[in-house]
Amino acid sequence: MGGFFQVAWAVAARQVYKYFTNPAFLAPALFPLFFFVAFAGGLTSVGDVPGFEYAAGYIAFQYVWALLQAVSMGGAFTGFSIAGDFENGFARRLMLAASNRYGIILGYTMASLVRATMTGTLVTVIALLTGMPISGGFDFFGLIALAVLANIAATLFGAGVAMLLRTQQAGPVIRTPIFLVLFLAPVFVPLSLLTGWIEAVARLNPFTHILQAARGFLAGDPTSVASAFTISAILILVLALWAVYGLRRAEKAG
Amino acid sequence: MGQERGIEVENLVREFRKGPRAVDGIDLRVEPGEVYGFLGPNGAGKSTTVLMLTTLLPPTSGTATVAGYDIVKEGPQVRASIGAALQEAALDPFLTGREHLHLQAALHGLSRKERRRRGQELLERVGLEEAADRRVRGYSGGMKRRLDLALALVHSPRILFLDEPTTGLDPQSRSALWAEVSRLAREDGVTVFLTTQYLEEADVLADRVGIIDRGKIVAEDTPEVLKAEIGRPSVEATPAERSERDAVVRVLSEFGEEIPAQPGAVAVRLSGGAAGLADVVRALDKENVRVANLRLDEPSLDDVFLAKTGRSLEGAGDDDEMDEAQA
Amino acid sequence: MTGSSFLTQVLALARRSTVRTMRQPAVIISALFFPMMFFSINASGLDAASKIPGFPTDSYLDFAFAFPLIQASLFGAITAGSDLARDIESGFFDRLSLTPMRPVSLLGGMLAGVVALGLLQGVVFLTIGLLMGVDISSGLGGMFVIVLLTVLVALGFGGIGAILAIRTGSVEAVESAFPLFFVAIFLSSINLPRDLIEQDWFRFIATINPISYLVEGIRSLVITGWDPQALALGFGFAGAIVIVAIGGAAASLRTRVA
Numbered sequence: 001m002g003g004f005f006q007v008a009w010a011v012a013a014r015q016v017y018k019y020f021t022n023p024a025f026l027a028p029a030l031f032p033l034f035f036f037v038a039f040a041g042g043l044t045s046v047g048d049v050p051g052f053e054y055a056a057g058y059i060a061f062q063y064v065w066a067l068l069q070a071v072s073m074g075g076a077f078t079g080f081s082i083a084g085d086f087e088n089g090f091a092r093r094l095m096l097a098a099s100n101r102y103g104i105i106l107g108y109t110m111a112s113l114v115r116a117t118m119t120g121t122l123v124t125v126i127a128l129l130t131g132m133p134i135s136g137g138f139d140f141f142g143l144i145a146l147a148v149l150a151n152i153a154a155t156l157f158g159a160g161v162a163m164l165l166r167t168q169q170a171g172p173v174i175r176t177p178i179f180l181v182l183f184l185a186p187v188f189v190p191l192s193l194l195t196g197w198i199e200a201v202a203r204l205n206p207f208t209h210i211l212q213a214a215r216g217f218l219a220g221d222p223t224s225v226a227s228a229f230t231i232s233a234i235l236i237l238v239l240a241l242w243a244v245y246g247l248r249r250a251e252k253a254g
Numbered sequence: 255m256g257q258e259r260g261i262e263v264e265n266l267v268r269e270f271r272k273g274p275r276a277v278d279g280i281d282l283r284v285e286p287g288e289v290y291g292f293l294g295p296n297g298a299g300k301s302t303t304v305l306m307l308t309t310l311l312p313p314t315s316g317t318a319t320v321a322g323y324d325i326v327k328e329g330p331q332v333r334a335s336i337g338a339a340l341q342e343a344a345l346d347p348f349l350t351g352r353e354h355l356h357l358q359a360a361l362h363g364l365s366r367k368e369r370r371r372r373g374q375e376l377l378e379r380v381g382l383e384e385a386a387d388r389r390v391r392g393y394s395g396g397m398k399r400r401l402d403l404a405l406a407l408v409h410s411p412r413i414l415f416l417d418e419p420t421t422g423l424d425p426q427s428r429s430a431l432w433a434e435v436s437r438l439a440r441e442d443g444v445t446v447f448l449t450t451q452y453l454e455e456a457d458v459l460a461d462r463v464g465i466i467d468r469g470k471i472v473a474e475d476t477p478e479v480l481k482a483e484i485g486r487p488s489v490e491a492t493p494a495e496r497s498e499r500d501a502v503v504r505v506l507s508e509f510g511e512e513i514p515a516q517p518g519a520v521a522v523r524l525s526g527g528a529a530g531l532a533d534v535v536r537a538l539d540k541e542n543v544r545v546a547n548l549r550l551d552e553p554s555l556d557d558v559f560l561a562k563t564g565r566s567l568e569g570a571g572d573d574d575e576m577d578e579a580q581a
Numbered sequence: 582m583t584g585s586s587f588l589t590q591v592l593a594l595a596r597r598s599t600v601r602t603m604r605q606p607a608v609i610i611s612a613l614f615f616p617m618m619f620f621s622i623n624a625s626g627l628d629a630a631s632k633i634p635g636f637p638t639d640s641y642l643d644f645a646f647a648f649p650l651i652q653a654s655l656f657g658a659i660t661a662g663s664d665l666a667r668d669i670e671s672g673f674f675d676r677l678s679l680t681p682m683r684p685v686s687l688l689g690g691m692l693a694g695v696v697a698l699g700l701l702q703g704v705v706f707l708t709i710g711l712l713m714g715v716d717i718s719s720g721l722g723g724m725f726v727i728v729l730l731t732v733l734v735a736l737g738f739g740g741i742g743a744i745l746a747i748r749t750g751s752v753e754a755v756e757s758a759f760p761l762f763f764v765a766i767f768l769s770s771i772n773l774p775r776d777l778i779e780q781d782w783f784r785f786i787a788t789i790n791p792i793s794y795l796v797e798g799i800r801s802l803v804i805t806g807w808d809p810q811a812l813a814l815g816f817g818f819a820g821a822i823v824i825v826a827i828g829g830a831a832a833s834l835r836t837r838v839a
Binding site: 030034038039041042043044045046048049050051052183184186187188189193194195196197198 | 627773787
Binding site for chain 2: 585589590593594597600601604605668671672673674675676677678679680681682
């Protein structure tokens with residue numbers, strides 16, 4: 001098993017090095033931050049809608065979504081990095097040299113977590129600066145745990161797509177589902193206030209449960225905890241298989 | 255409208271904000287109906303000169319007239335008299351070849367009927383009738399250059415500027431383009447100002463060649479005169495047996511002084527010119543000296559460049575850091 | 582042969598702009614699909630907002646209908662701007678400059694293309710909106726005015742896109758402006774009426790942002806009917822943007838060409 005971790009470590013180290021030498025690595029945080037500012041800034045009166053009960057306030061409500069967005073997009077966008085590595089030939093060399101190729105997937109996932117930590121911190125700092133209150137009972141670890149799981153799931157998804165397509169065409173194929181998953185959820189109001197088709201879609205969206213549980217942790221009012229963690233675990237399992245599938249196809253292509 | 259005028263350039267200079275002068279005071283004159291080859295390595299200033307003469311870039315100082323019109327003060331008249339196929343085959347990938355020609359023709363003021371006729375005529379001339387209605391995105395490099403040339407000819411200009419027209423083309427496309435340029439000059443009497451980094455191109459196509467290096471013209475004349483200035487042809491013989499080497503040296507030395515040769519071979523400069531080769535053969539035969547290989551070398555324009563600048567033309571561009579980027 | 586008239590030139594170039602846009606189905610579909618998709622997600626996700634005390638209408642769908650129109654205009658403008666930048670970058674602009682074409686005709690052709698796309702988007706979105714259940718209070722006449730205002734907005738954004746293209750001559754620079762415009766759209770009254778924005782700094786930005794008035798102009802035709810003040814502000818700002826942007830673009834052209 002030594003080869004597995006060695007490879008993972010090497011891949012992760014290189015990827016992290018790339019992050020720090022290219023300031024654009026924080027880019028996945030930009031969109032979520034923008035939306036956060038736009039929504040938490042412009043839409044706070046939505047919190048006045050009858051039936052909107054969130055103890056921590058509208059800014060915190062939006063913050064959780066922004067945080068999960070940032071770590072998910074960052075994770076998925078690792079796929080762009082991987083696709084780039086295929087295009088410039090690095091991936092092929094990597095696969096030839098690696099004693100255990102599954103370690104490659106782990107490596108990218110580890111690097112992605114490092115980036116998620118940075119972008120997540122950035123989003124949190126900005127949210128605090130805009131006056132987000134920290135209420136008592138705030139479950140820090142629960143929130144972080146969910147963010148980590150979301151990041152891992154997203155990374156595995158992006159990695160799978162990238163290894164399957166092996167070109168920059170992977171870009172739109174990664175972006176669009178992530179966008180849909182993030183937006184077809186209770187973004188502006190809690191699930192209970194959604195009506196019509198979007199309510200039905202949001203209910204089916206696994207991300208919704210993760211989002212709700214994360215918001216619950218922040219407000220000190222845990223909800224859907226069990227389902228959120230179960231869903232996360234299942235997602236990670238399925239997407240890990242997806243990533244492995246992508247890896248196998250990449251291997252076959254040589 | 256009076257007699258036709260060619261290109262006259264006096265002390266033309268172009269400076270860019272940073273770095274040395276791209277064009278450092280050049281004088282030249284191209285007679286109507288002539289094919290003038292502007293030869294030099296990458297970064298020598300060829301394209302910058304063309305951009306100025308086609309009014310796309312203003313000179314820093316100096317004057318030039320094209321077809322009798324001043325490039326700075328009479329821009330529109332210059333543009334009406336010239337056609338240009340520049341380095342980037344600047345085409346719209348979403349339009350077809352025919353649509354490009356129609357657009358160009360429309361902008362030149364041709365009526366709808368004339369556009370169609372002229373478009374068809376030019377497509378046939380450059381051999382693109384079959385691909386005419388396909389989008390340019392699917393064209394090969396050679397096809398794009400041909401379309402480029404056709405577009406330059408839409409309004410039947412008297413002066414044609416070609417900036418490195420065959421760079422990156424396969425030999426077949428190159429020959430085809432050369433044939434068309436020769437025809438334009440010979441049959442239609444079009445004045446052609448051609449820039450190139452290929453010796454062969456200048457040698458074959460140009461009536462006169464101007465060699466440019468680092469923004470200055472270092473030599474200018476017909477290819478034959480330029481080469482003759484440098485030296486006479488040389489002959490190189492490889493003896494059939496090592497033992498015959500001295501005999502070969504003896505025979506060849508009658509025809510000129512010895513010069514460095516490939517390992518095992520003997521070379522002399524022919525004082526009598528290339529015709530002397532026949533005499534060399536006869537002499538070797540008479541002395542019963544057998545040779546495995548006999549070769550005639552003529553000085554090339556590269557030798558001319560080497561003599562004038564101390565550097566070889568091929569690969570010279572890589573040494574220069576001069577940036578030909580537009581302002 | 583003599584040169585061509587300004588009108589001939591603009592027509593030839595407008596035709597080219599339109600043809601090349603139509604030949605990129607991906608662009609057309611994105612231009613029509615994405616704004617509509619965002620609209621339906623936004624509108625249904627924020628439907629509860631209509632319950633905020635003081636909300637001007639009880640259908641958030643009606644309220645938000647201006648959003649896809651504005652967003653689509655922006656998208657069309659950036660696309661046209663990057664096409665123009667590409668022409669400059671690739672040297673196609675130089676090629677055209679060697680003809681008697683006046684550079685301003687190229688601008689005219691590009692803007693004609695923007696108008697054509699804006700018209701298409703306006704009509705398509707209006708149709709889809711009506712099918713989705715949007716209720717246009719100003720009736721049939723109002724629909725024409727909506728399309729008119731949308732086209733005017735597209736023209737204004739197009740002018741801004743043209744300035745960027747001419748000044749930078751770089752496709753990348755023009756396209757990187759897209760997020761900035763996107764942000765500008767959000768920092769307006771696009772999601773909520775200005776008087777219901779609680780955060781002072783946000784409300785302030787929304788008040789000084791001309792896009793708010795463009796949005797409110799279109800919106801008034803949908804939820805209010807005929808509101809002279811909103812329409813005056815909407816058309817006024819749209820017109821001002823058009824004049825400043827196109828004037829700026831024409832002036833920038835003059836400095837670019839010898």
